[in-house]
Amino acid sequence: MNDFEYDVLVVGAGNAAFSAAHAAREEVARVGVLEKAPAAELGGNSYFTLGSFRATYGGLDDLRPLLDELDEREAASYDLDPYPAESFAADMLRLTRGRTDPTLMRILVENSFSTLQWLRRHGIRFKLQSDNQVFEVDGRKKFWGGGTIATVGGGIGLIEQHLNAAKSTGIDVRTEHQMTGFLIGPGGAVEGVVCRTPQGERQIRARAVVLAAGGFEADARLRATYLGPGWDTAKVRGSRYNTGEALMSALDIGAQAYGNWSGAHAVAWDINAGQYGNRVLTNKLQRHSYPFGITVNVEGSRFVDEGADFRNYTYAKMGAAILRQTGGLAYQIFDQRGAGLLRTDYGHDGASRVEAATIRELAELLDLNADRLERTVAAYNAAVGDRPFNPTILDGLAATGIEPPKSNWAQPIDQPPFIAYPVGCAITFTYGGVRVDADARVLDQGDQPIPGLHAAGEVVGGLFYDNYPGGSGLMSGAVFGYRAGKSAARHSRDRG
DSSP states (O other): OOSOEEEEEEEOOSHHHHHHHHHHHTTOSOEEEEOSSOGGGOSGGGGGSOOEEOOOBSSHHHHGGGBSOOOHHHHTTEEOOOBOHHHHHHHHHHHTTTOSOHHHHHHHHHHHHHHHHHHHHTTOOEEEOTTTSEEEETTEEEEOTTOOEEETTHHHHHHHHHHHHHHHTTOEEEOSOEEEEEEEOGGGOEEEEEEEETTEEEEEEEEEEEEOOOOSTTOHHHHHHHTOTTGGGOEESSOTTOOSHHHHHHHHTTBOEESOTTOEEEEEEETTOOSSOOTTTGGGGBOOOGGGSEEEETTSOBOSOTTSSOGGGTHHHHHHHHHTSGGGOEEEEEOHHHHTTOOGGGGSTTOOOEEESSHHHHHHHHTOOHHHHHHHHHHHHHHBOOSOOOTTSOOOOOBOSSSSOBOSOOOOSOSSSEEEEEEEEEEEEESOEEOBOTTOEEEBTTSOEEEEEEEOGGGBOSSOBSBOOTTHHHHHHHHHHHHHHHHHHHHHHHHO
């Protein structure tokens, strides 16, 4: 006999997995969550995030009921523009160059706000991102780039709140259960999973299974195989347990591979960070203030348009740009103008930081060619235009006539002391996954649902290609987690 049996079994224990479990538990009694990691490392990639959710809203009044607390005197100084469905959809289409699956994208956009409301009813606490998503201009504090709301406590708080909600409703959470395959019943229906545990192999039967165990970003071999040369050397921003077993097991039973299998979300990361995510510092190792300085490679040359768009729309591809440079290494350089705009992450203890009175001295401390770096900075400074600087809009203050140009926020690097932050590439998650329908049912090669198998989160392909709007990952995990949980519960009742 098998040790356990569930109406719905969820594989994974991040935001998408818990969202699926909560949704299923609203419909059926026996819901289980299986996590590969030990209890002390539960939470998947969600744990390492800022907790940012990208959602549609009409204004601050829409968000008020979601917020854990709001200082009304402070809120009176905020300018918070509406973010309608049309803007969210346009961002998805623009950043993926029109490749995003239109059905999945529409579901994500149209259900984003209602899913936040549902999460709030399950005890997920939200706040305005008023620390790193607000700049003050003319006495007003303006949110920018679609980044408005996040969970209290960031990713750590998100997972704690999900776990508390699961415990309160009797969802069974089991750690150190590594899925290695499926149990297949008559007609190819999924009837559970096979797991490796400290007590040995176990077969766990369930009427329906939801895969929400993430992508393959923590497996160096799979990164090199699917993403290409050099990706095996990238650091991993989040969980070391996202090594793709669940995803590959789904492909083994005929699930359709879908999406951008050669693409990934990857960011600029502190060069001295460890190989995997740090559960204390989490997202504080990111280096996302590059729009307000310049970024050079080991040759002392710029290689990217640092001001192409708001950080929220470029940071997910910055890691890949750095990885393509010699040694996978780059340096973000700021003067005192830029230093005043740095995100709070730059100030944590142990941040890799070099400061010098001159650009030549900075180059020497970084072991760069001093003449080359001086020429790079001088050419950039000479190319800067004279429009007004405004960090809350695409201000058109450009550096032109150089390659690459800088399209916005181009201020001269001329106010010492100068500061540099050495950065490398850290991968967050992979874009390729399985194909699902509107009910989050996993489809086979003939576009037919595999009975009993559903999926959500980073294991789903088709939403993101090449790039990514910040906060849409957690949002898609919750939206499709909800749909997967409901769909799995319906399948479970039909079989029961």
